[in-house]
Amino acid sequence: MKELSKYLLQVNAEFKNGEIVTEIPYEEVMRLVNEPNIVIVKTNIPEETLQKAVDATRAWAEKTPLAEGPDTFVNNQHKRRLHIAKIQQAPQLFHDHTFDDLTNLEEEYKRDLLTVFDPMRKFWNALTGNQEEFGFKEGDAYLHPQVTHYPMGGSFFGRHWHPLNPQKVGQILALNQYGRDYHSGGTGYVINDTIIETEGFQDMGDLLLFRYDLPHWVSPSSFADRFSWDDPRGRWVAILPFYNPWGTPAEHKEPQGWKEQIQTAKKATSEATV
């Protein structure tokens, strides 16, 4: 384990039989996340595997018309997001691919996506003590595999947050390489009034872990580049949200007051261990 900067830690891992095995126990990783810190896990997932996930997403998106209506949360779809989120008022501009029906995706795409999402799913289960599989669950939380493309030339996601539960820990896996495949933009966080920008710290295959109720954002890709929805360059990430789409959304009021939240969390933890 290595401290890269204040609140930003790096943990090494091996990729063994399709599983992310960290150099420190999973409970220890979660303890660091909850302190809170941003933890970068060097998963060592082969670059070829990550590249294939991007290629499969692009090939599938090419033959799948863009979604335009309200999200169904039960299908596979991709959408150009360009709006201001209703409740949190967070502006966003990116292209997301949501695979809520991953198990029924055509075999050729499913195979290349599962080689990335299965390790993420198993790792999240190991961190949180869950045993979740992929698939829709009526009236309950379930996994929402997503590949997001932040095109060059001005994509971003404004500061927002989520309820801590049931996700507990958010995961953002870098599917391509900063400095080679894109050169600006990255996920940022705020912890105790300190801003933590991970731009330039997250290499291809690195998995960002963060306490899910931390305010976070994606800093813009440089406006010096020309924007195009059709240009595949830019940052590609895989995320694995776990929530009930019909459940209670995050409140408008930020949980940070965070100092207060951390006090509560600490108290809850110390009581739980007594």
Ligand SMILES: [Fe+2]
């Ligand atoms: Fe988020």
